[in-house]
Amino acid sequence: MKNNSSLMRKSHFLGTKIRNLRKRNNLTMEDLSARCIRVDANSAPSVSYLSMIERGKRVPSAAMLAVIAAVFQKEVDWFLDDAPEEQAITPVKGSRGGISGMALEPSFLFSNEILQIAIPEMLSQTGITGRQFAHLLIRAHQEHHQNHFPDLERAAEEVGLKRMPLSLDDLLDIVAQLGMKIHWFERLPQAVMDEQGISEQHIVTSYFEPKNHIYLNKLLKSHKHRLKYDLAVHIGHCILHNKDGMRSVMVAGRSHGTSLADDSSTHPTSSTVDAQDILHAWRDFESSFFAGALLCPKVPYRQLLDRHGYEIDINQKVGVSASVAMRRMTAVSPYSHWHYFDAYSPGKLKAVYRGNGIPLPWGNMRQVEDPCQHWAVFRKLSETNTGSSAQISILDVAEEPKIYACESIRVADLAGNDHVLCAGIDLNPAIEAQGRDAKGIAQALKAACVDNGGSSAIPKAIKSDLKSVAKILNINWVERGIETDAKLICSRGSVCPRKPSCYASGKCGG
Incomplete structure (x- = not known):
């Protein structure tokens, strides 16, 4: 020394x-x-x-x-040593997640007037509802900004004063300070069900009626985490939207939503595009993001995650659901290349966030006939245990292999439906940030998996590099994933990189 x-x-x-x-x-x-x-x-x-x-x-x-x-x-x-680093090591500005954009040429075809005519026609022919289209717009906005919404963070901090954890009594005090009144119900009024187009698959957990009434399902009394989240969403609606006339309904169970933010609200859907659909979906997103920021304020939550290595069960210390805890990871982590999925059997992605640009493993708007079953989130759907599942995966993106790490857990919603939550990161930017050859490492790991039928123990040299990166990231489940076999995955069985193709042999059937 x-x-x-x-x-x-x-x-x-x-x-x-x-x-x-x-x-x-x-x-x-x-x-x-x-x-x-x-x-x-x-x-x-x-x-x-x-x-x-x-x-x-x-x-x-x-x-x-x-x-x-x-x-x-x-x-x-x-x-x-006396030599400065040769490689520029400051992060590249403007790096964003989400899928790649496309050049809109000739530009005159993409004028506001033409788009306003063409988009409704396109949606009506494809069967996508105005609400679904709104969710896609919001998701693209989220992914482009990699969940960075400082105005919503500040609004939540002004109300919650960065306290963590917020108790149920704390939230009820905020509700009272805002002049809102709480009512409890056992059965949703038929008028609300008819107006919102709510099916029997859903359980309505709460709804807001202007100007100051919050109606809560009595079931929430035995589900404190969900009760706190619903209250936080309605507080967000009150703060951000001034208790306007929109009836905000929160539901549990399978929904038609495709946005990360829209995992617990519902509105009527139609085959036509209504400008109100976009507005309502955006307000749902804002209120949901606000709720997460209120319950898990950025700096205290980031510090807690850092102390506990981003373990998923951190939600118990904060008093929130695993879903809220995992979604907030994508927003508060200093590492921005995250994805998050909420999947229901047989392959419905209820919530999606892809700040790292990872391709979708399954369709949101439609079922695909050749889904890859080697994604951890979908493999977990068929397992009976409720423990976590860490995995290192290699996936071709734009014809180049990328290395991903994820952690998946199986949970049940208030309606009794099992589903799987998955948080993951793209490891390649982290590898490159340490001056290592991310492309070469990914290609070598892919070759090892191909040579071993699709999965392989991680070679010693690569394991050493990945362990070093995992310790710098301080994410415990990345280290756990490194100790298991890495797996080749694909977005569709028809592009399976395994030899022989597992789709051809029937291993990737739906």
Whole structure:
């Protein structure tokens, strides 16, 4: 270990390297200081001291530098050589998730006037409802912005004061302060069912009626997590939309929604496009996002996730459902390349978020005939256990293999329907951020899986690289997935990369 005088002599680029590493991994100084405390609280730098190190005003002790090196999985000597890094290591600005866009040429065909005529015609011919189209627009908006909506975050923080966890009494106090009144019901009035087009597959958990009435299903008294979420959504509706005249209905069970935000509300659907559909869907999204931000405020929740390695059962500590906890991960994590699925058997994706651009494993608007059964989220549908399932997957995207990691859990909704929640990340940007060859690693891992019939133990050298990245990301289930066989997956069986194709042999049947 180098002594302090040696560090002084060899610290020319130390501060710059630490700063660049921190920014490359999208960590704030508070994040890095917290990570260091987890490694060694006695030697960890404070935020202010870390700032001075990065600006070259202070040189860390040998013990402190060892802690920082452990966080970034680097050798201490790497920080002390006299050569700056050749590779630019600040993150690329403007990187976004979601599917790739397309050039709209000739531009005159995509004028507002032509689109306003063509879109309703297109939807009527494809059978997509105005509500579904609204969900697709919102999902694309979410994915493009990678769940970054600071105005909604701030609105929730002003109401909840960044308290976490918020108790049921805290939420009821907020409801009372807003002048809203609570009513309980056992059976939904028929008029509400008829107006909303609600089927028997749904359980209406709550609804709001202007100007200040919230109606709650008595079933929620024994489901506190869902009760808190419904109250948070209605608080969001009140704060963001000024208790307007829209009746907001919350439901549990299978729904027709396709937006990440629209996993618990419903409205009538029609084959025509109504401008109100877009407005109502957007307001549902805003209220749902607000609810998550109120129950899991960004900074406290991010710090809690960091302390517990992004374990899914963190929801119990916050007093929210697993769904809320997993969806909020995609919004508060310093790593932005996330996806989230909520899947019902036999293959209905009720909620989707793809901030990392991962292709859809199944259709939202239609069933596909050749779905790949090797996706963890769908394999979990057929399993009987309720534990978690970590998996490393290789998927071809734009004809190049990508490495993904995910964690899936099986849960039941209030209507008694089993479904699977899945949170996952694209590992390739994290691999590249550490100066490693992500494309080469993915190709080598794919080759190993192909040679072994579609799945393979991760080769030692690749496992070492992935473990280092997992520790930097501080996501425990990525490390667990590395210890299991990696699996080849595909978006459709007809493009199965396995040899022989598992679709041809009947292994990927629906």
